[in-house]
Amino acid sequence: MLADARALYPALAVTPADPAGDRAALEALALWAQRWGPWSAFDLPDGLVVDVTGVAHLFRGEAGLLADAAQSLAARGFAARLAIRPTAGAAWALAHYGPERAILQPGGSLDDLPVAALRLDPATVLVLRRLGLKRIGELSGVAREALARRFRNHKAPAANPLIRLDQLLGRVPEPLLPVLPVDVPLVQRRLMEPIRHRSLLDQVLGDLCADLVRVLEGRALGARRLELALWKVDGEVLQRRLELAAASRDPAHIAALFGRKLDDLDAGFGIELARLRAPWTEPLPLSQRDFEAAAEAHGTSLAACIDRLSIRLGSDAVRRPVPRASHVPERAQRWCPRWRARVPARATCRSTRGL
Template sequence: MTDTVSPPGASPPATPPRRILSAWLHQLAVDRWRLSEGCAPGEGADAAPLALITDTAHGPRIHAANRAGIATGAQAGAMLADVRALCPDIAVRPSDPAGDLKFLEHIALWARRWGPWSALDAPDAVLVDVTAVAHLFGGEAKLLADAHDRFIRRGLAVRLAIAPTAGAAWALSHYGPERAILAPDDDAAARLADLPVAALRLDGDVLLVLRRLGLKRLGDLTERFGEPRGRDALQRRFRNRKSPAANPLIRLDQLLGCVPEPLLPVLPQQVPLVQRRLMEPIRHRSLLDTVLGDLAADMARALEGSGQGARRLELGLWRVDGEVIVRQVELAAATRDPAHIAQLFAERLDDVDAGFGIETVRLRASWAEPLALMQRDFEAAAEAHGTSLAAFVDRLTVRLGPKAVRRPVLHASHVPERAQRWQEALAPEPPSQGELAFHARPLKLLDRAERIAVLYATPDGYPKAFRWRGAVHEVVRVEGPERIAPEWWRERGGARLRDYYRIEDDAGRRYWIYRQGIIGDGRGGMPDWYLQGLCA
């Protein structure tokens, strides 16, 4: 490779302008249902009025409708009873928002054929970065034509737009022509002036306020509030709205490129999966256990090859009659020990009805974490001797349920009673909140600090003796104090400081006590003393 040197005075190469492709799948839920039924657009079951419904507290509501259903008045968000009054013959099917989102994730990964990365624009749009790639397709117009043809071939209705920002691309794809391009040197404010204010991706209550103010077009915002004085007037009305979807000025600045808008790319994840297609259907439990053991060994090899351990495993059993039985287990710590995996699933298979037989068995690790070989060997040796804590927790949760077992986790607080919290044993570790440099803490803390009577030489001096639970203890050794200030964001303004002491009495017993408050702090009378822990 030969290095090239620019001549003196030459300007650096210009950065290509950013270009974002927005693909709005405005019939995503209906198209997905139609594809699952094998219907072509406008044919078969899709030709009659159809609505996908969602159950709510007030009754079924329309989630989406096909073109024939929309023509009869079935609008998204309407009550099913109202729609039936207009069209009694409309067919209904249950909606599946979670399935739609997963389908949209697959579309986002597939859409990376037009750019290096893509992002979800839930619930029914995809954004693709097509910066400096349009020439590979012969220009942006041909890129849009290629994208449109490929979406149509997949049976998906789509509206497309390319613009310098994600907000402008979204606005054009939703409220512009079917295929729109906003060039980098175009005046975005003038080009988008006739679009409705809904193109700013605002919440419904904010749109209602803007309409009541007479602001119906984007041009109304840019003309009236383009100057600093006008912006101040609108900013005062929405000054408490921090979310972009609740503040029209933030959304307008994002649309025009004055404020950056972060986007989260969709990254493909390889989920470890192993399966067995059986030559003959099996009905007996012993044969199923044998297949499960083989799958557990295959999963262990797959996880070891990627340097991972499983935290959640799903076992799918396909019966001859087409029914699928799914069993899931979660683990307290990442593992790839096949014997442990088979043992956990064995307790979940007692109620399985094989029917006429099981012909396919599949094991999938839907949640995996990095796991080194040394850690795996250590846990395996511990389990062989019956001392593995993770294996013990796994067995308890399988028998008692995931909510019946809890574990303590550290919490970032210097106040002793708040430095620990309880959470479900299978829940992921909370994010690190920074290491706290604690002093030595006693091995046992009381559930609640108990008030004691203390004799001292001076109000702010060391304790000489104290009474606790009816007994008087003479203090022979004292270490401290360790001062802990109250958490001002949680306590009232009159909360007092704590001074902690580690003390030893004449019998050799050690305690952890604290004085709450100091003389003259202006937050109460004389200080109070409490015993909070027992030291080793």
């Protein structure tokens, strides 16, 4: 067949098919597409689903998000059709058969789209066409029981237009397998200008580690595995992975470990986005190591001693006598509940009176 084609048109450009390479490229693209949402999923063979729930305001609205996505994808050399809908099925239908950059309008209807927009396999589409059902809206004109009986043996969603119609309208759930789990501690920094130098990258890395440690502290977790992703201007994502022997929450330690892995980094034209994730975490409760160690070696400070005594015995148990102006000896002293170091009590009394 290739020989026949070349005989007809000798200048035909031929490239071998590379399904594995396509899949890898799609994985990289799915990862890269997470710049518009917290997670993304594959829509094989050539689509991506990105959850943009609640993130559109970061891009000045949904139209701005789509414009940004179209521009970025075009800059990477992809021809893309984009759509935003409440359900993945509806978004797929609009992206494949709808107008360019379709966004959900409040009264919008999908009835005019062909039935192939229901993500059906060709055999089912052929059956529907032979039945005379060419548009999605025509499916609702037929009694649902008749369709259910016609397709009662078709359990796969791609072969049953009723299931696909319900998924399109959001009546039944449609679980998607995201590329990443959502509850991973994640911090990121978008950079005003792409950075190309190592010292700046170390600064960004230190900030990311500090942010991540703050997130981990809030959840009482310690990181076992860390992933640093660096988005380059030319569209590549550099990844560095790190595993720790024990759950750790020490920003300096993490930054130093990553610093050794960044020596062979090729920044290219610059890095515009840095993200640090901790995919594997373990519970690590808060602890006070340094406090006790220093106290064992050099003794505690007076404030720490008073605090410990007050906490265990009650604040009324630790007091000090201060003199009071009275001719009755029993009243010539009173008990001051707090120890104020280096603050004479009379000075405060005078200033209070002066006021």
